[in-house]
Amino acid sequence: MRVVLADDAVLLREGLARILTDAGFEVVGQAGDAPALVDLVRRERPDVAVIDLRMPPGFAGEGIDAAVEIRTFAPAVGLMLLSQHVEVHHALRLMSDFDGGVGYLLKDRVFDLTAFTADVRRVAAGHVVLDSELVARLVARRRRDDPFDRLSARERQVLALMAQGLTNAGLCADLHLSAKTVEGHVRSIFTKLDLDADERSHRRVLAVLRFLRA
Structure with a gap:
């Protein structure tokens, strides 16, 4: 399963890449901001994108904006959004704008490696995954x-x-x-x-x- 990663924090990206690679995914690219993510998805056509909700330049929901754009030209790509905190208004928008193949998890959940990789696979398969705290x-x-x-x-x-x-x-x-x-x-x-x-x-x-x- 081909995956792209988007987060402005390089260490987190590399950590995610290691986790997913060890779980059998193929990480085909990484991006540090929303425009680079969109270009990466256009070029690589992955099965799923793991996206930080807040990215440069404004750190105010650029990840969801990028996800909306990606869905217009690559509707089969699963979209897993990660957030540092529970942000209900962003989650409501995510669930309103997409019929499936989306997820919203707190970054803390990444440390449960088995659950996280299973959730990424579910999103790639078209399911909806929501953080239990949300x-x-x-x-x-x-x-x-x-x-x-x-x-x-x-x-x-x-x-x-x-x-x-x-x-x-x-x-x-x-x-x-x-x-x-x-x-x-x-x-x-x-x-x-x-x-x-x-x-x-x-x-x-x-x-x-x-x-x-x-």
Whole structure:
């Protein structure tokens, strides 16, 4: 799987390159700012781009601007955004502008090498990956008549883990629950969020995206 990296911090770029190379990726290029990233993607056509959300010259969301531009000419390229802090407004924009093949993770998550490389592969495959801290913060923002207010504390916990791409088996392992109990929580989330049964193949992603777009 071919990857390009974009971050103004050279040490972080080199660290990411080493992590991904050791995990079997081919790092085909690195960039230090948004224009260089866009040119790199045009030239190399990677499977996925790992992008710092804040880059020169303004350090104010250039990574997302570059991601939007990349999606216009290379729609198949997965886009993994990394951020130093949870920035809800940037995450909302990311989820609003893209239907899939995107991710938003805190840079601290990179140190969990197995999870990080698995998340990069999921984004490259067209899935949506969201940092659990971001999801928890969004779920905590209560709105009047918000369907997410119907969720129990346990269902919100399940939703946060679903946003990380966990299957039902993964939820069972993380929460130490039986398969039947997990299935019940997942069904309840879909019901409370008014997700129709005919959307079964996409409801895990829709459960997260519907809240972000609410």
